[in-house]
Amino acid sequence: MTAGTDVGERADASGDHALVVEGVDSGYGDVQILHDLSMHLEAGEIVCLIGPNGAGKSTVLKTVFGLLTPWSGSVRLDGAEIAGTPPEDLVRRGVGYVPQIENVFSSLTVDENLRMGGVARESGLEARIEELYGQFSILEEKRGAKARTLSGGQRQVLAFARAMVMEPDVLLIDEPSAGLAPSIVEEVFENVEAVNELGTSIVMVEQNAREGLAISDRGYVLDQGTVRFEGSAEELLDDSEVADLYLGG
Numbered sequence: 565m566t567a568g569t570d571v572g573e574r575a576d577a578s579g580d581h582a583l584v585v586e587g588v589d590s591g592y593g594d595v596q597i598l599h600d601l602s603m604h605l606e607a608g609e610i611v612c613l614i615g616p617n618g619a620g621k622s623t624v625l626k627t628v629f630g631l632l633t634p635w636s637g638s639v640r641l642d643g644a645e646i647a648g649t650p651p652e653d654l655v656r657r658g659v660g661y662v663p664q665i666e667n668v669f670s671s672l673t674v675d676e677n678l679r680m681g682g683v684a685r686e687s688g689l690e691a692r693i694e695e696l697y698g699q700f701s702i703l704e705e706k707r708g709a710k711a712r713t714l715s716g717g718q719r720q721v722l723a724f725a726r727a728m729v730m731e732p733d734v735l736l737i738d739e740p741s742a743g744l745a746p747s748i749v750e751e752v753f754e755n756v757e758a759v760n761e762l763g764t765s766i767v768m769v770e771q772n773a774r775e776g777l778a779i780s781d782r783g784y785v786l787d788q789g790t791v792r793f794e795g796s797a798e799e800l801l802d803d804s805e806v807a808d809l810y811l812g813g
């Protein structure tokens with residue numbers, strides 16, 4: 565594990581990264597939140613972003629997904645620069661995003677939500693939705709129900725499935741376990757793992773740092789808008805400094 569980051573250089577040395585964030589400064593208005601932030605995602609990986617509230621984890625995902633344009637630095641998808649590319653274009657290019665809040669349309673049914681997730685699909689929407697009902701039986705049972713009638717856990721499954729309608733190569737998930745009961749958290753993480761095994765590479769932000777790292781290949785610890793630690797999930801879990809500072813001992 566390395567404290568600080570030389571990840572940008574390593575990223576440049578390889579063309580196999582699904583996603584590279586390199587030396588990014590980003591923020592809101594004139595308030596800078598991310599400082600020279602670098603991270604990457606290799607094809608097939610689950611990478612977990614952890615760190616205290618306000619560290620900038622969500623800002624990283626928003627910057628990758630084109631909701632914010634980086635002030636400087638580079639964001640590359642399969643080697644192509646995507647910094648500032650609008651979300652709807654990124655969706656067509658195989659990037660999915662599940663925001664932490666307001667990630668479903670409450671007044672629409674489960675089925676309508678899934679269809680909304682697939683508006684950019686050129687073909688195979690019906691078959692894809694049926695496939696997702698097969699994978700997430702709770703959604704099939706509730707297909708005609710308004711999203712607002714779902715439990716928190718069921719909504720999270722819906723938000724996740726909605727992003728999966730497009731069969732993204734890269735999925736960005738912001739705190740999928742937030743506000744869920746422990747028993748349901750486990751189920752949410754199982755879904756993340758299952759989707760990863762089917763070929764989607766994943767960047768996941770998680771407040772449940774230990775649990776998030778447990779299903780991840782690698783992790784980054786963010787603090788005050790920059791990467792403080794990075795390494796394999798095991799290295800981070802075993803590091804006493806990381807544990808003391810960021811994993812609650």
Ligand SMILES: Nc1ncnc2c1ncn2[C@@H]1O[C@H](COP(=O)(O)OP(=O)(O)O)[C@@H](O)[C@H]1O
Nearest residue numbers: 592595597615616617618619620621622623624
């Ligand atoms: N829309 C916004 N406008 C201004 N500042 C924001 C906005 N969203 C987040 N911030 C600020 O950016 C910082 C990082 O936030 P965020 O990326 O959401 O952190 P995290 O996801 O790690 O908790 C915080 O100080 C937060 O107050």
Ligand SMILES: [Mg+2]
Nearest residue numbers: 621622623664
């Ligand atoms: Mg956040």
